[in-house]
Amino acid sequence: MLRGGRRRGTVTIPSPNIWHWPEIYEIENAAQDHAGALAAELQRHAGWSGAHIVDIGCGTGYHLPLFAEQARAVTGIEPHPPLVGAARERTADLGNVIVLQGRADAIPLPGSSVDIVHARTAYFFGPGCEPGIREALRVLVPGGCLLVVDLDATAGHYGEWMRADLPRYDPVAVEAFFERQGFELARIDTEWVFGSRADLEAVLGIEFSPRVASRARQQVVGTCLPVRYRVHCLRKPRIGSGGA
Numbered sequence: 001m002l003r004g005g006r007r008r009g010t011v012t013i014p015s016p017n018i019w020h021w022p023e024i025y026e027i028e029n030a031a032q033d034h035a036g037a038l039a040a041e042l043q044r045h046a047g048w049s050g051a052h053i054v055d056i057g058c059g060t061g062y063h064l065p066l067f068a069e070q071a072r073a074v075t076g077i078e079p080h081p082p083l084v085g086a087a088r089e090r091t092a093d094l095g096n097v098i099v100l101q102g103r104a105d106a107i108p109l110p111g112s113s114v115d116i117v118h119a120r121t122a123y124f125f126g127p128g129c130e131p132g133i134r135e136a137l138r139v140l141v142p143g144g145c146l147l148v149v150d151l152d153a154t155a156g157h158y159g160e161w162m163r164a165d166l167p168r169y170d171p172v173a174v175e176a177f178f179e180r181q182g183f184e185l186a187r188i189d190t191e192w193v194f195g196s197r198a199d200l201e202a203v204l205g206i207e208f209s210p211r212v213a214s215r216a217r218q219q220v221v222g223t224c225l226p227v228r229y230r231v232h233c234l235r236k237p238r239i240g241s242g243g244a
């Protein structure tokens, strides 16, 4: 539950990193998942070849072209108008991509029209986001998959820095919430690999408070950063499978 009794996913949650520094966030996205472990995990759950895949909270649309290489159709959903514009600009030449303004709990698509719903660094999915989960299940076809990808704040230096900046964030409670909702969990170790030390330090500067970013810069040597992700997967029951 958020301040004022509002439920997570039913409001747009400000995202200072990508809202204020989209060009540095672009560097961050490019550094992520260098060896492709995360992409392989997503494919293991739900390959998107020939599928309709929706990216909720797509930001500037960084991941849309990758999906568009194999998918039949790709829909980016983003609530923040400047980012809707950036994602449309990025994908203007891709005939199988559209970008719509919307939110996790208000996806402007018909029911049972999507094979995969993907949401990355999607802090708007967490305790209290049941309306967003219900909405994803509404648009998914039976057997379709909701994939929520998030940073694992329990692991490594990166997790330690997250916990230092977000003392009220309880990663164990977040995981327990997803488990109660019936999600399967996988932890994926990745490495963020930057082209230069300046790039790495700039990214630390948009992700953490000045105090924590300064500590992080001292703790990291070189241009690589180990980061663990959580991938939460919920499959919509097939008709007749006895599920809800």
Ligand SMILES: C[S@@+](CC[C@H](N)C(=O)[O-])C[C@H]1O[C@@H](n2cnc3c(N)ncnc32)[C@H](O)[C@@H]1O
Binding pocket: 008, 009, 010, 011, 012, 013, 014, 015, 017, 018, 029, 056, 057, 058, 059, 060, 061, 062, 063, 077, 078, 079, 080, 083, 102, 103, 104, 105, 119, 120, 121, 122, 123, 124
């Ligand atoms: C940390 S950014 C990640 C962007 C993108 N997924 C990526 O990996 O590049 C989180 C995004 O979620 C969007 N967002 C915030 N609240 C949302 C909501 N309730 N429903 C859908 N998206 C939301 C923000 O505007 C922002 O673009």
